[in-house]
Amino acid sequence: MANTKSAKKAIRVIAKKTAVNKDRRSRMRTFVRKVEEALASGDKTAAQEALRAAQPEIMRAAQKGVIHKNTASRKVSRFTQRVKALS
Template sequence: MANTPQSKKRARQADRRTEVNKARRSRIRSYLRKVEEAIASGDQAVAAAALQAAQPELMRGVTKGVLHKNTASRKMSRLASRVKALNV
């Protein structure tokens, strides 16, 4: 348990940051789920639009420190290849 005023403040800040990061991660996952559902439906136009909407959210997660850059790039690459494969 935090004892000094500084450590109490840092604990409060950590709690606030945790809530913000949890909300960001949830938002990113929602966008990714929409892309997954669009891919499952088989409609490439809808899937491409969902992917276009998800890309800025993923990159925002990177800039905010929620995701690692390579993780976001890997997710985008794999989703893009799956969307591209729909029209074949």
């Protein structure tokens, strides 16, 4: 348990940041899931639209430190390849 005033404040700050990051990660995962579902359905236009919506969310998560920059780039790249592969 925190004893000092600053340690107690640090706990509050960490709790807030954790909640914000959790929301950001959840939002990103929702967009990723929509892309996955569109790819699974085989609908190229739906997959393109889902990817167009998901890409900024993924990159924003990386910019905010929720995921690593390279992880975000890898996700976007792989989704783009999979969307292009749809006929």
